[in-house]
Amino acid sequence: MVRVRFAPSPTGHLHIGGARTALFNWLFARHHRGVFILRIEDTDRSRSTEEFIHSILEGLRWLGLDWDEGPYRQTERLELYQSYVQRLLKEGRAYHCYCSAQELEARRRQALAEGRPPRYDGRCRDLQEPPRGAPPPSVRFKMPQAGQTHVQDLIRGPVVFENTQLDDFIILRSDGTPTYNFVVVVDDVDMGITHVIRGDDHLNNTPKQVHIYRALGVEPPRFAHLPMILGPDKTRLSKRHGATSVVAYRDMGYLPQAMVNYLARLGWSHGDQEVFTVRELIQYFDLKDVGKSAAVFNPEKLLWLNAQHLRSTPLSELRELVWPFLLRQGTVKEGQRLNAAWLERAIGSLLERSRTLLELAQSLHYYIAEDIEPQEEARKKFLHQESLPYLKDVLKGLEALEDFRQARIEEVFKEVVQRHGVKLAKVAQPVRVAVTGGTVSPGIFEVLEILGRQKTLRRLRRAIELI
RNA sequence: GGUCCCAUCGUCUAGUGGCCUAGGACGUAGCCCUCUCAAGGCUAAAACACGGGUUCGACUCCCGUUGGGACCGCCA
Numbered sequence: 027m028v029r030v031r032f033a034p035s036p037t038g039h040l041h042i043g044g045a046r047t048a049l050f051n052w053l054f055a056r057h058h059r060g061v062f063i064l065r066i067e068d069t070d071r072s073r074s075t076e077e078f079i080h081s082i083l084e085g086l087r088w089l090g091l092d093w094d095e096g097p098y099r100q101t102e103r104l105e106l107y108q109s110y111v112q113r114l115l116k117e118g119r120a121y122h123c124y125c126s127a128q129e130l131e132a133r134r135r136q137a138l139a140e141g142r143p144p145r146y147d148g149r150c151r152d153l154q155e156p157p158r159g160a161p162p163p164s165v166r167f168k169m170p171q172a173g174q175t176h177v178q179d180l181i182r183g184p185v186v187f188e189n190t191q192l193d194d195f196i197i198l199r200s201d202g203t204p205t206y207n208f209v210v211v212v213d214d215v216d217m218g219i220t221h222v223i224r225g226d227d228h229l230n231n232t233p234k235q236v237h238i239y240r241a242l243g244v245e246p247p248r249f250a251h252l253p254m255i256l257g258p259d260k261t262r263l264s265k266r267h268g269a270t271s272v273v274a275y276r277d278m279g280y281l282p283q284a285m286v287n288y289l290a291r292l293g294w295s296h297g298d299q300e301v302f303t304v305r306e307l308i309q310y311f312d313l314k315d316v317g318k319s320a321a322v323f324n325p326e327k328l329l330w331l332n333a334q335h336l337r338s339t340p341l342s343e344l345r346e347l348v349w350p351f352l353l354r355q356g357t358v359k360e361g362q363r364l365n366a367a368w369l370e371r372a373i374g375s376l377l378e379r380s381r382t383l384l385e386l387a388q389s390l391h392y393y394i395a396e397d398i399e400p401q402e403e404a405r406k407k408f409l410h411q412e413s414l415p416y417l418k419d420v421l422k423g424l425e426a427l428e429d430f431r432q433a434r435i436e437e438v439f440k441e442v443v444q445r446h447g448v449k450l451a452k453v454a455q456p457v458r459v460a461v462t463g464g465t466v467s468p469g470i471f472e473v474l475e476i477l478g479r480q481k482t483l484r485r486l487r488r489a490i491e492l493i
Numbered sequence: 494g495g496u497c498c499c500a501u502c503g504u505c506u507a508g509u510g511g512c513c514u515a516g517g518a519c520g521u522a523g524c525c526c527u528c529u530c531a532a533g534g535c536u537a538a539a540a541c542a543c544g545g546g547u548u549c550g551a552c553u554c555c556c557g558u559u560g561g562g563a564c565c566g567c568c569a
Binding site: 033035037069072073074126127137138141142143145164182185187191195196201203205226228229231253254258262292295300301317320327328329330377380439443450452453454457459464465467468470471 | 529561
């Protein structure tokens with residue numbers, strides 16, 4: 027049985043990189059009908075917050091990445107780590123280190139300044155008893171001092187590390203809390219994790235962890251290190267690169283399935299296919315199709331994918347999804363109701379012109395609002411003396427229309443166009459500005475029908491007055 | 494500085510020794526369609542980092558160079 031986990035530390039919101047890691051673990055679990063576990067790595071008490079935990083869960087839920095176990099919290103499992111530390115201590119696989127944090131920091135800085143590798147020198151390794159007046163000790167793990175450590179990575183292949191490069195790292199702080207490289211192993215052992223799928227940035231930690239597994243007498247899981255996600259400047263994606271929090275995209279009107287699709291394609295591929303349903307992703311996902319090189323996050327492509335997914339979302343669903351955006355921009359009020367069929371019709375007309383729910387909501391405004399204010403630019407360009415007679419004729423023609431449907435509306439326009447001997451554009455654009463306030467919209471006949479007789483006539487009259 | 498990883502169009506990628514005069518997608522440009530804007534269709538520009546090998550034959554295998562990234566914490 028495949029058991030994988032996503033183990034974020036709650037020191038920030040769920041970001042693009044973390045979401046991709048979570049997604050790959052989730053896809054792997056779902057593909058193999060395994061178990062996806064959520065574990066919060068909050069041993070850094072000073073930087074972890076409840077708020078970020080909630081935010082991360084919110085992000086995962088939005089993406090639809092449901093977990094089968096957890097969320098476990100490392101801070102709730104401290105006794106477990108303690109017992110493992112005691113065991114290693116007793117077995118002579120770990121020892122107390124009495125160097126103070128300040129000393130260590132000073133030595134590291136000096137090493138760096140002298141161009142030496144900033145590694146712990148192991149001075150406390152063979153201490154028989156604590157030095158006099160020593161501060162509370164930390165506990166270090168005894169790494170082998172010779173030989174090599176081999177890691178068989180599912181994505182990278184074999185990776186070899188020289189043990190002389192590894193130093194005795196701290197597994198228990200002097201305040202009694204355990205550190206990452208230790209807890210991650212204890213937890214993965216305790217939770218029966220079979221595959222560790224995580225970011226590339228952990229590859230260098232892997233040999234340390236492998237030795238902990240061995241000291242614990244446990245066979246390490248399979249490792250798969252995912253390539254990093256980079257910003258446009260090719261450095262690791264971070265806040266500097268703009269919106270990196272997943273929920274920020276939700277608020278910008280992106281669909282979770284589009285985000286999932288995009289994230290999946292960042293580092294993974296399935297032939298030439300670009301657009302995937304979540305179902306397909308689960309079906310096709312395989313670690314062997316994950317690439318090795320880092321990928322640059324491309325918002326343009328995400329936007330395109332969002333447009334694709336938007337169009338394949340049922341109108342009834344879109345109606346619900348766009349509502350919060352309409353509320354937020356004040357187009358509708360809390361508790362207000364609109365005819366569902368009508369709203370869906372309006373959405374349908376705008377769908378292929380919208381890439382996000384936000385854009386959709388913005389366009390929807392002129393359909394729903396009682397009145398609109400023509401944009402200055404558009405007004406200057408199309409609402410003037412020359413277009414006045416067209417507007418008046420269209421108004422007259424439409425006033426006489428009993429049956430306010432697209433086909434009949436079109437006849438009115440054709441008539442006006444013929445009478446004046448001008449192109450349709452000459453008539454359509456001023457009308458468009460009059461009823462939508464701008465120069466861009468779906469086909470004008472369709473817009474008028476959806477808008478309805480009352481609003482159309484009122485806005486036309488208003489525009490004529492404006493000239 | 495040390496260690497590790499990576500290297501195909503601007504970007505995401507296909508490619509697993511001959512199918513490649515390197516395919517798809519985003520983006521960009523042009524044309525068509527057209528009441529505006531989209532959508533759609535067609536077309537175009539655009540890449541195997543470099544140098545050595547191995548081989549009858551390398552984008553594909555090996556080595557080196559260069560470039561980029563990550564890690565080197567009593568952070569995760």
